[in-house]
Amino acid sequence: MALDWLIGTNLPQFWKNYLAHFEKEEKQEVHKRYVVFDMETTGLNWREDVILSIGAIGINDNAIEIRDFFEIFIRQEKFNPQSIAFSGVFKDEEEKYVEAEAMIQFLNFIQDATLVSHNINLDIEMINLALKRLELGRLKNAFMDTNALYQRWQHHVEDTQVSLDEVCDALKINKSDRLTASGNAYITALVFLKLKAKLGF
């Protein structure tokens, strides 16, 4: 992975492009794009575990745009059979990319959208760590956590961790798509749309 830009202070073009999205003057709030995503990882320890796959889908004007879709599988440096049982991602089922390429594509996809995920902090940290491995800065996007939104809707005072499964049950969302990162992203997007309507923002 000896890439030129890793050595010098010159930032790679894709990163410049990514940053450029945030320099535009305030965009119209109406057409705000959200990207709901989910990741499969080797575990829940954000310092040591790595990302296996990312699924993401865009929301515009309160509608999930099916074609605004992103999915990538990441090649693992160390193959760990345990993590397969954990995530259900098989080794050679899909075309896989190295982490660096996956990050480039992911940034290209999200642009300046507001990121949404369930328990998003862990995901954001893992992405930031992956970006750090490429000697880049942290994500610039605003983000929202469906768990936090759910708490707000339920008027919980204390921070409680509620799993995506439980939120789906509470909101009566069919969980049958919950198998892959992209399926989870889609379900989280439904959760987000419901909570968005209920909280009225």
Place this chain on the structure above:
Amino acid sequence: MKNPVAENVANFLKHFPPFSSLTFSELLSIANQSKIIYLEKNQTLFKGGEDTHKDFYVVKSGAVGLSLTSDAEETLVDKCDEGDILGLRPFFAKNHYLMTAKAREESIICAIPIAAFEPLVTGNSEVLKFLLQSFASHTRNPYDKEHSGKLISENMIFAEHTTDIQYFQPIAYTKNPITANLDDVVMYIAKTMSNSAIGSVIIQKDKLPIGIITDRDLRSKIATGLFPIDVTADKIMTTPVITVPENISVAEAQMLMLKHNVGHLCVTKDGTEKSFITGIISEHDVVAAQSNTPGVLLKQTRRASEGKELKVVRDKLSELIQNSIDKNIPIYHITNIVSEINVAITRRAIELAVQEMGTPPPARFVWINIGSQGRKEQLLLTDQDNALIFEDVDSNEYEMVKSYFLVLADKVVHTLKYVGYEMSPDDVMANNPRWCKSVTDWIKQYNTWINTPAERGVELSTLFFDLDFVYGIPEIEQVITETIIKNMNHNKKFFAYLAADTLKNPAPLGFFRQFLVENDGEHKDSFDIKSRALEPLGDAARVLALSHNLVDFTGTYQRYKKLAELEPENEELFNNCADAFNVLMRFRTEEGLISNSDGKYLNLKDLSKSDKLKLKHCFQPINEIHDLIKNRFSLTYIN
């Protein structure tokens, strides 16, 4: 990149027509261009009158209600569940929606761009057929689960809530139409059209249709100066002309006109342009063919010159009711139509009676229908209940005026009896001196009822609080309505009596949830649907509606719908009551038509198990509404 979300949507769609006749890759391409939206309960997807959207919709989960709004009143026409399609209107007409689609519960909807679907419609005959079918069958019983998921919200296309068999019958059209030759001069063609008052001329060659010249061509090509007026027909005619076979139905004709955006169809021997011209169908023919039976009946009523003709109308009306019931037309539509005609018959009977009197009425007056006629819930030939109010006159003229109106009312009542409406058993009719009096007397009467409701008085007076002004001048109506509202306002005693009276209705079910049937008499072992189910709902609606000063709403269904609007916290209960009422009305009407009676008694032995369950299901709201009334009105006032 693979898109599992799109695959997921495609996998969902493929279970439902018309998507089931598409290939998976076609479905995938549609799915890829679609959107998923979420609707909160009661959120509107589109509104009647609104411009059509770029998308049409498939319900993925939840339920969306389609309703028509007329006179600020919403009528639910259809309910779309999983797999049902709605919002197809833009396929056929590019203006605006006819109905309002609103989520009945939290719903997830798939929005499919019409532009993405359109190429598949033209390329796939199955899909086209499906759309045509859904387009043609414009009424579907919302309770008919058999067709759920198959034929969609076809109602989107036609606002008419009437049904007519004519719609599927061959259309009547002009046979042997006027034609012209290719080398005829346009000016003469236009003169011919003008003289024969027609909007189009088919241009023929050897009796085969080559093209057509319509008003539109003359307007856009001659009047604009594009072509001189002495040009020959072939220069400005529209080609090809759309040809159809003989005996096409009204539905097909209308569909083809919309599809090709034309106002005229040429009828040929075998339906192709290679056979002889036999006729022409214009838009006007389509419209005329849809002048449905209720409209014709109304016209006949207005033109009737004697009681006999009114009787013919009423007999036809019974047929219409039977037909509509057979076709599972929603009961409120039937009730609306029937009450319109009932009112028209009464009006005409009054007009005829005035003519017969020879002298004009000595004072202005109004005729009111009360009880079930006043609530406009009279589907079967039941009793007539009515009254007459005349304006105040000098005391020395009073007797003369009153006797004039008594004679007039007697004529009307007898005409109505001849038509088929039985006399009121309690003699609550306008030819009774008690119920034919001046405005002042009526105000006194209402004051007595409202302020000192004696037990017997309340029993009678409830009839008089369901009143419909059928004939006469609005000013008198207003005075009476105001009197009622003024006196009722927060009159605890009055409402306590009404409420107590409501709760007196006999219960429909016994302790073991068995039907309570009549113990003896002619109707032994039958179920009294009128007293045990319909009246409790009607009485409860009355007391609740009056407590909100809703004097203008007299129909039980309308009252509950209005109450649901006014009390969001009880919306569900009121809507359930409204639905239950309609179901019960249907039971009663069906029974009445079968046994040629007023449908008061249901023979339980004739009911299927599912019908019995359906009936029992309607009783739950009755219990709940009784509880609500018990809690709301201080019943202690009675004692």
